[in-house]
Amino acid sequence: MGDAGSSPGSAQTPGGSGKLGRITGTLSGVSPLAGPGVSPLAGPGATDDFQDLYVIYIKDVNCFRASLDPAVMGFAEFNSQLFVFSLDGVGLLANDDADIPNADFSTLTSIATDVQDFRLQRNGLYLLGISGFDSDPANRAGQIFDQADPTEISSPDGPGGILTGAPGVLEFWNPEIGETGAYGIVLDGTYLPENFNCRADCAPFDPATCTIGNGVVNIDDLLLLINQFGANGSPCDVAPLNPDGTYGNNIVNIDDVLYVINHFGQNCQDPT
Ligand SMILES: [Ca+2]
Ligand SMILES: [Ca+2]
Numbered sequence: 001m002g003d004a005g006s007s008p009g010s011a012q013t014p015g016g017s018g019k020l021g022r023i024t025g026t027l028s029g030v031s032p033l034a035g036p037g038v039s040p041l042a043g044p045g046a047t048d049d050f051q052d053l054y055v056i057y058i059k060d061v062n063c064f065r066a067s068l069d070p071a072v073m074g075f076a077e078f079n080s081q082l083f084v085f086s087l088d089g090v091g092l093l094a095n096d097d098a099d100i101p102n103a104d105f106s107t108l109t110s111i112a113t114d115v116q117d118f119r120l121q122r123n124g125l126y127l128l129g130i131s132g133f134d135s136d137p138a139n140r141a142g143q144i145f146d147q148a149d150p151t152e153i154s155s156p157d158g159p160g161g162i163l164t165g166a167p168g169v170l171e172f173w174n175p176e177i178g179e180t181g182a183y184g185i186v187l188d189g190t191y192l193p194e195n196f197n198c199r200a201d202c203a204p205f206d207p208a209t210c211t212i213g214n215g216v217v218n219i220d221d222l223l224l225l226i227n228q229f230g231a232n233g234s235p236c237d238v239a240p241l242n243p244d245g246t247y248g249n250n251i252v253n254i255d256d257v258l259y260v261i262n263h264f265g266q267n268c269q270d271p272t
């Protein structure tokens with residue numbers, strides 16, 4: 001795969017079908033920590049690469065986790081930061097350092113720890129971003145996140161974030177340069193973006209292993225749907241499609257039944 005870009009329009013879409021359990025890559029360039037003679041004020045060159053953005057499909061938002069923690073086989077050769085944006089680039093969550101003594105690697109879940117009740121609400125497509133300390137997402141209104149405590153999972157509470165009334169969209173990184181090196185992000189609750197077209201495959205649903213679906217839209221999916229009719233928070237809440245890349249409206253209703261019936265027999269190995 002080619003390089004994952006630094007802007008919403010150049011985010012990389014991992015290919016294939018099925019679960020997305022790991023993303024590996026490398027940030028490179030003239031790091032502010034590169035040593036004598038290198039001015040961090042020189043700014044990035046054409047080949048420098050201080051941020052990577054990926055399209056991910058969160059199929060189970062309650063299970064979502066992205067981590068560089070070596071304890072779960074993640075890694076980062078540098079002081080990392082992780083971010084979640086909506087597919088259209090609105091900053092939603094950020095973490096600098098996992099809440100573990102002396103950790104400079106990052107871990108994100110779907111729930112902010114700095115503002116009560118701010119969390120990712122729906123399953124669907126999102127952007128996952130990684131940068132090296134201290135390159136932060138920003139726009140003309142300012143930084144999107146106020147990382148008041150490095151270990152918080154921050155809501156978009158900076159002057160450029162949606163919680164302070166700004167549009168909240170990633171326009172640039174400030175500063176553009178950060179620490180660099182190789183990384184491996186371990187993911188839970190995520191599938192490859194192509195699988196988004198097979199969201200009607202909502203059963204079986206195993207919260208313990210963060211697994212949703214078995215590769216085919218069949219009677220199991222219809223039965224779970226009927227079983228959860230009227231419920232909130234079901235993986236079978238697959239309709240409507242929302243403009244920000246997510247789906248569902250917090251209720252399993254007739255729209256969802258129709259969507260699953262319309263996709264009955266679909267093979268998720270070839271979901272398009
Ligand atoms: Ca960090
Ligand atoms: Ca914050």
Ligand SMILES: [Ca+2]
Binds near residue numbers: 203213217218220
């Ligand atoms: Ca199924």
Ligand SMILES: [Ca+2]
Binds near residue numbers: 237238239250252255
């Ligand atoms: Ca619905």
